[in-house]
Amino acid sequence: MSSAVFRKSSEAALFSDPTSLRYLTGARFTSGTALVSPTRKILLVDGRYLFKARRILGRKWHVLKTPRDQSAVPAQIKSLGIRRLYIDTEMITAARYRSLLESMNNGIQLFEARGLADRIRSVKRPEELAAIREAVRRTDVIWARLHLHLRIGMTERDILNYIKQEAHRLGAEEMSFEPIVASGPETAEPHAEASDKKIRGDEPLMVDMGIRLGGYCSDFTRTVFLLRRRRRPPAWFTAFWREVLAIQNLAYGLLSRGEREPKVIARKIAIRIRRKRLGRYYLHGLGHGVGLNIHEEPYMTEKGPRLKNGMVFTVEPGLYRAGRGGVRIEDMACINRDRLEILTQSPKELIWRI
Amino acid sequence: MSSAVFRKSSEAALFSDPTSLRYLTGARFTSGTALVSPTRKILLVDGRYLFKARRILGRKWHVLKTPRDQSAVPAQIKSLGIRRLYIDTEMITAARYRSLLESMNNGIQLFEARGLADRIRSVKRPEELAAIREAVRRTDVIWARLHLHLRIGMTERDILNYIKQEAHRLGAEEMSFEPIVASGPETAEPHAEASDKKIRGDEPLMVDMGIRLGGYCSDFTRTVFLLRRRRRPPAWFTAFWREVLAIQNLAYGLLSRGEREPKVIARKIAIRIRRKRLGRYYLHGLGHGVGLNIHEEPYMTEKGPRLKNGMVFTVEPGLYRAGRGGVRIEDMACINRDRLEILTQSPKELIWRI
Numbered sequence: 001m002s003s004a005v006f007r008k009s010s011e012a013a014l015f016s017d018p019t020s021l022r023y024l025t026g027a028r029f030t031s032g033t034a035l036v037s038p039t040r041k042i043l044l045v046d047g048r049y050l051f052k053a054r055r056i057l058g059r060k061w062h063v064l065k066t067p068r069d070q071s072a073v074p075a076q077i078k079s080l081g082i083r084r085l086y087i088d089t090e091m092i093t094a095a096r097y098r099s100l101l102e103s104m105n106n107g108i109q110l111f112e113a114r115g116l117a118d119r120i121r122s123v124k125r126p127e128e129l130a131a132i133r134e135a136v137r138r139t140d141v142i143w144a145r146l147h148l149h150l151r152i153g154m155t156e157r158d159i160l161n162y163i164k165q166e167a168h169r170l171g172a173e174e175m176s177f178e179p180i181v182a183s184g185p186e187t188a189e190p191h192a193e194a195s196d197k198k199i200r201g202d203e204p205l206m207v208d209m210g211i212r213l214g215g216y217c218s219d220f221t222r223t224v225f226l227l228r229r230r231r232r233p234p235a236w237f238t239a240f241w242r243e244v245l246a247i248q249n250l251a252y253g254l255l256s257r258g259e260r261e262p263k264v265i266a267r268k269i270a271i272r273i274r275r276k277r278l279g280r281y282y283l284h285g286l287g288h289g290v291g292l293n294i295h296e297e298p299y300m301t302e303k304g305p306r307l308k309n310g311m312v313f314t315v316e317p318g319l320y321r322a323g324r325g326g327v328r329i330e331d332m333a334c335i336n337r338d339r340l341e342i343l344t345q346s347p348k349e350l351i352w353r354i
Numbered sequence: 355m356s357s358a359v360f361r362k363s364s365e366a367a368l369f370s371d372p373t374s375l376r377y378l379t380g381a382r383f384t385s386g387t388a389l390v391s392p393t394r395k396i397l398l399v400d401g402r403y404l405f406k407a408r409r410i411l412g413r414k415w416h417v418l419k420t421p422r423d424q425s426a427v428p429a430q431i432k433s434l435g436i437r438r439l440y441i442d443t444e445m446i447t448a449a450r451y452r453s454l455l456e457s458m459n460n461g462i463q464l465f466e467a468r469g470l471a472d473r474i475r476s477v478k479r480p481e482e483l484a485a486i487r488e489a490v491r492r493t494d495v496i497w498a499r500l501h502l503h504l505r506i507g508m509t510e511r512d513i514l515n516y517i518k519q520e521a522h523r524l525g526a527e528e529m530s531f532e533p534i535v536a537s538g539p540e541t542a543e544p545h546a547e548a549s550d551k552k553i554r555g556d557e558p559l560m561v562d563m564g565i566r567l568g569g570y571c572s573d574f575t576r577t578v579f580l581l582r583r584r585r586r587p588p589a590w591f592t593a594f595w596r597e598v599l600a601i602q603n604l605a606y607g608l609l610s611r612g613e614r615e616p617k618v619i620a621r622k623i624a625i626r627i628r629r630k631r632l633g634r635y636y637l638h639g640l641g642h643g644v645g646l647n648i649h650e651e652p653y654m655t656e657k658g659p660r661l662k663n664g665m666v667f668t669v670e671p672g673l674y675r676a677g678r679g680g681v682r683i684e685d686m687a688c689i690n691r692d693r694l695e696i697l698t699q700s701p702k703e704l705i706w707r708i
Contacts, residue, residue, distance in 0.1 A: 028532065028547065030649070047637030048544040051676050055543075068639060069657065087448075094443035094451035095468050114449050164522060168515070174528065178382065189409075190402040193382070283401030285422065295384070303423065322405050 010083040012037035013113065014100075016070070017091040019292045020117045022215055027056050033066065033073050035082065042080060044073060070096070074103035084109045088116040115297070122289055122297040123310040128216060129334065132290065132312055135211055135218035136332050136343040138170045142209065143222060143346045152201055152228070152354055156181045156194040163209050172211035176218060176294045179209035187223060187325040190283055190318060201228025201354045204237055204325045210294060217294045219314050220344060221330030224352045233351065240281075240319045240327040241350055247272065247317035248329055251286060251300075255307075255333070255340040262286070262304030269317070281321050287314035290332060307335050312343075364437040366391035367467065368454075370424070371445040373646050374471045376569055381410050387420065387427050389436065396434060398427060424450070428457035438463045442470040469651070476643055476651035477664040482570060483688065486644065486666055489565055489572035490686050490697040492524045496563065497576060497700045506555055506582070506708055510535040510548040517563050526565035530572060530648045533563035541577060541679040544637055544672060555582025555708045558591055558679045564648060571648045573668050574698060575684030578706045587705065594635075594673045594681040595704055601626065601671035602683055605640060605654075609661075609687070609694040616640070616658030623671070635675050641668035644686060661689050666697070 015024060015034045024034050024041075029049050035042040041061045045053050046068040053063045066072050077085065085104070089097060089112045104110055124132065145166055146159065154162075159181045167175060182192035184203040192206070199205070208221040223241065225233035232238070247269055254265050266286060273282045287300035290312050298304045298311050307313075316330030331344035369378060369388045378388050378395075383403050389396040395415045399407050400422035407417045420426050431439065439458070443451060443466045458464055478486065499520055500513065508516075513535045521529060536546035538557040546560070553559070562575040577595065579587035586592070601623055608619050620640060627636045641654035644666050652658050652665050661667075670684030685698035 030531075030545075050637065051674070052543045052545055052547075069655075089448035089452065090450075092448050094441075094446050094448045094466075096444075097448035098443065098466075112448075112452075161522070168518060168522065173532070177384075178527070189406045191384075191406055193406075283404065301423075320405070 010081055011086070012040070012042075012077075012082045012084075013086040013088075013116065014077075015088065015091065015117060016096070017117070019121075020088075020091060023117075023121055023292055025053075025057055025061065027052070029053070031068065031070070033070060035077065035080065037082070040080075044070075044076060071099075074100060074108075077104075078106075078108060083107060084111065086111045086113040086116065088118075089114050091117045118297040119305075121291055121293075122305070123308055124291060124312055124334070125310070128291065129310065129312065129336070131214045131216040132218065132332070132334075133343055135172075135213040135216050136220070137345070138167075138172065138213065139209065139211055139218040139220045140344065140346045141170060142166045142211075143207070143220065146207070147352060150199070150205075150226075150352070150354060152199060154199050155196045156183055156186075156199070157196055159199070159207070160194040163207070167209075167211045170211070172213055173215070174212050176210035176212045180206065180221075182206045183226070185323055185325050187327070188320045188322050190320060190326070190328065199226065199354070201226050202230045204233075204327070205352070206326065206328060208328065208330065210290075215292050217290050217292070219290050219294060219316075219330060219332060220346070221316055221318075221328045222346060222348070223327040223329060224349050226354045227351045228354050236321070236324060237327070238350065240321075240325075241329075243276065243278065244317050244319055244327045244329050245348060247286075248315055248331070251315050251317070252333075252340065252342070255335075260307040260335070262298060262300045262307065263302045265300065266302050266304075278319060281319040281326075282317075283320050284318060287316050287330075289313045309335050309338060311335050364435055365440070366394070366396075366431075366436045366438075367440040367442075367470065368431075369442065369445065369471060370450070371471070373475075374442075374445060377471075377475055377646055379407075379411055379415065381406070383407070385422065385424070387424060389431065389434065391436070394434075398424075398430060425453075428454060428462075431458075432460075432462060437461060438465065440465045440467040440470065442472075443468050445471045472651040473659075475645050475647075476659070477662055478645060478666055478688070479664070482645065483664065483666065483690070485568045485570040486572065486686070486688075487697055489526075489567040489570050490574070491699070492521075492526065492567065493563065493565055493572040493574045494698065494700045495524060496520045496565075497561070497574065500561070501706060504553070504580075504706070504708060506553055508553050509550045510537055510540075510553070511550055513553070513561070514548040517561070521563075521565045524565070526567055527569070528566050530564035530566045534560065534575075536560045537580070539677055539679050541681070542674045542676050544674060544680070544682065553580065553708070555580045556584045558587075558681070559706070560680065560682060562682065562684065564644075569646050571644050571646070573644050573648060573670075573684060573686060574700070575670055575672075575682045576700060576702070577681040577683060578703050580708045581705045582708050590675070590678060591681065592704065594675075594679075595683075597630065597632065598671050598673055598681045598683050599702060601640075602669055602685070605669050605671070606687075606694065606696070609689075614661040614689070616652060616654045616661065617656045619654065620656050620658075632673060635673040635680075636671075637674050638672060641670050641684075643667045663689050663692060665689050
């Protein structure tokens with residue numbers, strides 16, 4: 001964080017959510033309080049993390065012990081000489097914020113810095129971008145392996161388990177979310193859960209998955225038609241698939257020509273959707289930022305922030321028709337050296353023969 | 355939730371965190387708002403979840419669509435005729451609570467119900483207890499398999515990967531947290547991270563792991579001395595190990611004789627620790643509740659609530675000496691039909707020969 005945020009050394013920002021703690025320290029803490037000022041970095045952790053924090057951060061951070069329920073934090077903040085405290089109200093519970101407010105009224109001013117943590121993390125440093133790039137690359141590998149592995153008679157859950165197993169083999173820390181594996185009419189649900197339904201072919205397959213590598217997430221979706229006895233996919237699927245790709249390419253075209261306002265992109269897509277009378281099938285926004293969290297800034301919606309170098313986001317239009325099925329195609333992309341860079345490399349295929 | 359909480363049908367409680375949504379509906383939603391009243395259950399979800407929610411919950415819940423940023427929720431609450439709204443301030447961000455407050459001032463009263471969600475979930479229904487019991491049982495299986503699998507020369511990370519692989523084979527949804535695998539002096543850190551350090555024997559091994567099954571978590575720790583060339587573990591390890599077990603048995607004795615106040619148990623342990631002059635090695639509390647979250651009520655501390663039938667918690671004393679090593683032994687237990695039941699079945703062994 002730039003020290004320009006602060007005016008004096010008696011000012012600091014407080015972060016206590018695990019994502020911010022990981023971002024600031026590089027290490028994992030399920031609880032703790034970081035106080036960051038132009039002159040100091042202070043970490044308050046309970047006994048579970050004390051040795052670890054001192055060993056990892058000892059030279060860069062001032063590590064202090066605090067009770068696990070964090071009740072002593074206000075008194076410690078005071079004794080550290082902090083007089084103005086910035087708190088991101090999106091990253092703290094209302095109850096904890098209330099407690100801080102109540103115990104702080106003697107001589108410490110609290111400032112709401114809504115969205116500060118997400119805003120700081122939205123611009124990725126080169127090493128963060130490298131971690132994300134590698135997570136995306138390995139996700140592409142999983143998809144390619146799934147293509148070779150997929151067989152008639154496997155269940156959605158078998159596919160889910162295969163994805164998890166390959167992610168693990170490829171060194172993923174964990175899945176960045178529970179993968180979505182949907183086939184047939186279930187693809188009409190943007191967030192379907194894998195079931196024991198068997199893959200029988202001549203139906204769509206939608207896979208939405210991501211891994212976490214060194215803390216950083218990937219996010220990926222492809223929808224293919226599993227062609228078995230039919231000569232070609234049904235007309236509705238092909239139409240949906242082409243339209244989804246067209247929307248994605250519309251966004252890429254705008255981004256490539258320098259458009260950096262998510263709201264402008266969202267509006268141009270909305271115009272196209274309206275013109276084609278697809279409004280009731282277009283159920284969600286274009287995308288979201290990805291980093292230490294699977295969903296973070298920049299949101300690719302009417303309210304999203306102007307895109308900057310170092311921002312990483314998904315581009316994932318989808319069309320869904322209840323009872324019939326849906327199509328979503330999701331890449332990860334970033335703005336790098338003033339250019340759009342599409343990180344996801346997997347091919348976009350209409351058909352997998354099975 | 356008992357409808358006795360409410361006085362009128364114009365009252366409702368609002369829940370919007372994924373854990374509460376899973377608890378109330380049985381399904382996974384990364385975002386959404388549930389409004390629960392004596393007469394109605396209303397779920398507001400965005401387009402990603404609309405079909406899914408209607409399909410799964412259609413007969414039990416009134417499912418309505420809302421924009422993903424939840425900005426329309428206050429207006430929808432008003433139009434539903436709700437006039438008194440209870441919100442658990444521990445389960446909502448300060449920013450979102452502030453937004454609700456600001457948009458609610460016309461005719462809707464907001465009440466802080468701090469800790470409501472955790473309190474409701476702290477008493478498990480029989481089917482929840484069954485899910486936890488099964489998660490604990492499979493965790494015991496992983497530990498038994500690790501005993502057979504462990505070899506000199508494996509790294510901590512190899513052990514971590516083995517645990518994850520076995521968890522996956524046993525049908526776990528995911529790990530309930532990133533497992534802790536520590537050997538040698540690293541066991542002195544209550545929350546060590548697995549490294550590429552090789553197991554060489556004649557050193558302690560600490561494994562803290564848990565799985566998630568049907569949403570419900572398990573939590574488990576054992577510390578053993580890996581005996582190779584030595585005739586017996588060093589005196590400090592044996593002393594720590596015996597003392598940790600003695601503390602655990604002190605807690606079990608109190609619980610078995612009907613003690614239900616965590617603070618009484620915590621105090622009796624504190625007296626023993628002080629008498630034995632082990633204060634600076636006893637770094638964390640006795641335990642915590644486990645359920646849909648890995649850490650939840652009842653916390654087994656000075657501030658923990660009186661234990662009731664259906665409450666599930668860990669009993670995990672630990673002693674840690676920086677530079678040397680530590681011991682933690684963790685079981686899961688519950689109060690069932692007025693009796694203490696220890697769920698974890700794995701043996702507590704001082705030594706594994708390797």
